[in-house]
Amino acid sequence: MAQKSKFKDPGLILTVVVFIYSVFVWAWWPTDIHIAGVSLVAWLMFIGIFIWFALAVIYVVWVEKIEGKQKNETRG
Numbered sequence: 001m002a003q004k005s006k007f008k009d010p011g012l013i014l015t016v017v018v019f020i021y022s023v024f025v026w027a028w029w030p031t032d033i034h035i036a037g038v039s040l041v042a043w044l045m046f047i048g049i050f051i052w053f054a055l056a057v058i059y060v061v062w063v064e065k066i067e068g069k070q071k072n073e074t075r076g
Helices: 010-028 040-075
Strands: none
Touching: 010 040
């Protein structure tokens, strides 16, 4: 079996996405911007909940797809 690139690993790619979002939130942390009376950082953290959930679903589907391809390759 050929060695796959670690840069195509779903976990690494999604970790980079989480890191980029976290950097974005931390960049806004010291600002005093409020939307509807709530800090922008709080809104970003709230939106982050849905992003984390979506990333978890994407990861599971992606890994299942990769494992399904690997099983098909070993069978035939």
